[in-house]
Amino acid sequence: MKVLLIGSGGREHALASALNRDPQLEELHVAPGNPGILEIAKCHPLDINDNAAIVKLAKELAIDLVVIGPEKPLVNGVADALAKEKIACFGPSKAAAQLEGSKDFAKKVMHDAGVPTAKSFTCRNQTEIESALDKFGPPYVVKHDGLAAGKGVVVTEDRAFAIEHALQSEQVVIEEFLDGPEVSLFGISDGKFVIPMQPAQDFKRAFDGDLGPNTGGMGAYSPLPWAPDEIIEETLEQVLNPTIAEMAARGTPFVGLLYAGLALTSRGTKVIEFNARFGDPETEVLLPRLESPLAQLLYAAATGNLEDFGGLLWRKESAVTVVLASAGYPAAPIIGEPIMGIKTNDHSTVFHAGTELKDGLLHSAGGRVLAVTGLGSDLTEARDAAYRTISKITLHGSHYRSDIALNASVAEKGN
Ligand code: AMP
Numbered sequence: 001m002k003v004l005l006i007g008s009g010g011r012e013h014a015l016a017s018a019l020n021r022d023p024q025l026e027e028l029h030v031a032p033g034n035p036g037i038l039e040i041a042k043c044h045p046l047d048i049n050d051n052a053a054i055v056k057l058a059k060e061l062a063i064d065l066v067v068i069g070p071e072k073p074l075v076n077g078v079a080d081a082l083a084k085e086k087i088a089c090f091g092p093s094k095a096a097a098q099l100e101g102s103k104d105f106a107k108k109v110m111h112d113a114g115v116p117t118a119k120s121f122t123c124r125n126q127t128e129i130e131s132a133l134d135k136f137g138p139p140y141v142v143k144h145d146g147l148a149a150g151k152g153v154v155v156t157e158d159r160a161f162a163i164e165h166a167l168q169s170e171q172v173v174i175e176e177f178l179d180g181p182e183v184s185l186f187g188i189s190d191g192k193f194v195i196p197m198q199p200a201q202d203f204k205r206a207f208d209g210d211l212g213p214n215t216g217g218m219g220a221y222s223p224l225p226w227a228p229d230e231i232i233e234e235t236l237e238q239v240l241n242p243t244i245a246e247m248a249a250r251g252t253p254f255v256g257l258l259y260a261g262l263a264l265t266s267r268g269t270k271v272i273e274f275n276a277r278f279g280d281p282e283t284e285v286l287l288p289r290l291e292s293p294l295a296q297l298l299y300a301a302a303t304g305n306l307e308d309f310g311g312l313l314w315r316k317e318s319a320v321t322v323v324l325a326s327a328g329y330p331a332a333p334i335i336g337e338p339i340m341g342i343k344t345n346d347h348s349t350v351f352h353a354g355t356e357l358k359d360g361l362l363h364s365a366g367g368r369v370l371a372v373t374g375l376g377s378d379l380t381e382a383r384d385a386a387y388r389t390i391s392k393i394t395l396h397g398s399h400y401r402s403d404i405a406l407n408a409s410v411a412e413k414g415n
């Protein structure tokens with residue numbers, strides 16, 4: 001099988017590594033890729049927002065399967081452009097990608113499918129905004145309707161700030177605050193059938209103790225020793241299956257990865273958000289544990305044959321991913337600094353997220369620079385492996401959280 005993967009982050013590096021392990025993979029092409037991916041696949045320069053260029057490259061390379069990493073090309077309709085040329089694509093159509101592209105759309109689908117989620121109002125002016133905020137009270141949750149690269153959601157006690165944030169977008173979703181731990185659970189879907197992956201937890205705040213601003217994600221771990229055993233089955237039945245069925249019933253089947261961001265509240269599991277693609281850094285923590293052949297899995301999903309694929313096999317080890325971020329991230333990342341000291345071993349992998357080569361030397365090129373995943377017999381060992389590797393990397397002014405999976409590892413040891 002010849003696969004073309006679109007994207008250039010840590011998620012795509014982890015996808016490329018896992019695709020490479022599939023014995024049926026013949027060629028792996030990535031566009032545009034990054035210096036880490038370049039070591040394991042053929043990279044091609046490309047504007048990921050140019051659908052025609054993606055189709056052209058897939059045709060030139062006689063690709064069997066295109067896998068789309070980021071949300072933007074999906075919302076731009078790249079899957080539809082590939083479908084026109086009869087090229088299999090793992091990633092939803094433009095219409096189905098609205099599950100991520102519009103919070104209001106996602107809410108309507110959840111409502112019609114009977115999927116548990118926070119109560120919400122969609123508002124378009126100040127009167128509606130204030131009335132919704134006062135209906136729910138603090139903490140206020142305000143979400144811009146469209147794609148916002150992680151900057152669209154505000155959770156605040158400050159009513160004036162909530163209004164200010166809401167007025168920055170033409171349409172906002174204001175919803176009740178959900179209390180309880182957050183879990184990310186991914187479903188692979190062929191439009192009719194869903195295979196759930198294992199749950200992971202990511203750390204969205206910039207600094208230890210969940211302090212500081214929201215980020216794209218500073219780390220993750222999986223599995224979750226504290227989570228109820230039935231979480232996968234329950235999410236499949238209450239969230240993933242009904243959503244996929246609803247999308248099919250609307251005539252816009254969802255083919256690809258349905259990312260359910262869940263809150264485990266005292267009143268049951270509720271959906272915080274849907275994404276239409278693999279999460280980042282959850283992918284970096286999940287895929288090193290996946291034993292099932294990823295190219296075959298994604299091809300089965302893209303061609304409507306998932307039901308025959310069977311369940312997924314996972315390594316027994318735990319995994320912990322720690323993200324190395326540039327100085328100033330997330331507000332104003334300083335990039336272009338040299339990176340040194342990357343050494344992997346049997347227990348850890350370094351995924352490139354925002355790097356570039358300058359005169360053959362590795363430099364930072366983004367807010368999140370590297371994602372280091374450690375594997376171990378439990379979370380404590382996995383943490384040790386990840387932190388041993390990341391602590392040897394030098395990048396001027398960079399920072400990483402020291403408490404990724406810490407509480408869960410202590411609780412696990414206590415059991
Ligand atoms: P989203 O982009 O919808 O995932 O929101 C980003 C982050 O905001 C989530 O991961 C949560 O930490 C927080 N958040 C979103 N919606 C809610 C909610 N209804 N209640 C509490 N926190 C929320």
Ligand code: GLY
Binds near residue numbers: 275279280281282
């Ligand atoms: N980990 C959060 C995201 O991928 O959106």
